[in-house]
Amino acid sequence: MRMHWEDLPTSTRAAVAAHTGPIYAATTADSGQNSEIAATLDTRAGLIFVKGLRRDHPRVWTQKREATINPHVTPLAPRLLWTVEADEWNLLGFEHLDGRPADYRPGANDLPLVAEAIITLSTVRAPADVELKEIEQRLADYVDDPDDVALLRGDTLLHTDWTPDNVLIVNDTARVIDWAWPTRGAAWIDAACWVVWLVAAGHMPADAELWAAKTPAWATAPARALDVFATAQQRLWASIAAGAPEIAWKQNLATAAQQWADYRRN
Template identity: 50%
Template sequence: MPAPSIAFDGLPSGVRTAIEAETGSILRFENVSTGLNSSLSAVAHTADGVVFLKGLRADHRWVWTQQREADINPYVTPLAPRLLFHVITDGWDVLGFEAIDGHHADYSPGSPDLPKVTAALQELASLPCPDIELRHAEQRLVGYVADPADADAFRGNALLHTDWNNHNVLISDDRARLVDWGWATRGASWLDPAYWIIWLVAAGHTPASAEEQAGSLPAWASAPPRAVDAFAQACARLWTEIAGADPDDWTRRLLTSAQLWQRHRRR
């Protein structure tokens, strides 16, 4: 379920005061769409610049993702926006990032953004996986494979983003930047291109053309076909679970995309 949203001016006064202690006086703010992973999502304008704020209540079941983003940020900039501060007070956990002026990546066939996203995937693949607490791909996916042994193929020591929702990819200064690192994972290097394939299908690619798009990435070339088959099946099961009995249009689209890819892999 999405995290319940809150506007910046709806935060407790102690939280707003703590944020302004980091940013200086906020002259104006814009509340922006929160998506699934945060309750607070706002752009704060100060005399010194612009800051993107992202927050969750301290008792939210996903609040651990805030610390994960804080821990990983030094290892993924400048591919990711730089973290400026982390405030935990008055029942809230808030991150402040440098704001990026750009647009969400367009994944549709023929989009000029696709080469930039490919370049970001290549850049990420070149980064060493930091020695910090991260989830492991084989553990995250073991409940969705037909045989638990199949999840061993997802094991690896690559740093993965795993959430390739195009809203997490901002195109700015003619390059792609990645946000929302809360679900960063340690695993096989080919998994990030594989996660991207489902989003490409959701944007209008056929499963075959989505795989072709990912095919320019060296990490994808290393993927064992049977392991990719198992991953496609795991994703279809995962999105079935997320969708539940009455999915919204967004979730239904991702479920359909995952199922299309799974059927393609069965041929």
């Protein structure tokens, strides 16, 4: 359950105020699933977005990974301003973005902006000195032939979670947030991840692939690699949906991934 800023210990809030100056108000975020605390703070230093997990949370490593990767993905991502570890909490303070989630529906004006963001990211080499998940590790359980995972391998820094809530439109530019799962893999994979979200938003699979093809890295993907990836996405989202039959958006993504995989097979 999402906590409110006022629920944090007084000493934890004071540790943040040491960076920001007085905190006049806090507004809890109504989107996002991964943080126990996520809020916009109105401070003497201006608006700041803070997110965090308890230090004993099993996913607290994602906070530390996001902090480590931030210099490599700024300014596509909001700039990390500070990190606080106080009491039982790990908190990250970011530049506040005054934006809205991207619209992925057919004909939306945001689509070219998202494509530009994916193009920008596809040119970022995964830093050698940062421990990252490998895409072939993350998808190994969803690929039949172990040799096929080599088709996904690469040295590009990937985001992989292209939910519209992670793509904010700010001054006619797409900014990408929530870097909890930075991954190393082939340059075309973020565009391929986007395909599933586009289908879920109402695109036919062929039309979704046309949007993905606006990113130059898409042309580097062998047809076999796209087939393998689409099947892996189908199985991944089916597994996610099976574990949460009451959550409509997960069911929608599972259906979209199935539609794309069927299209690739035909």
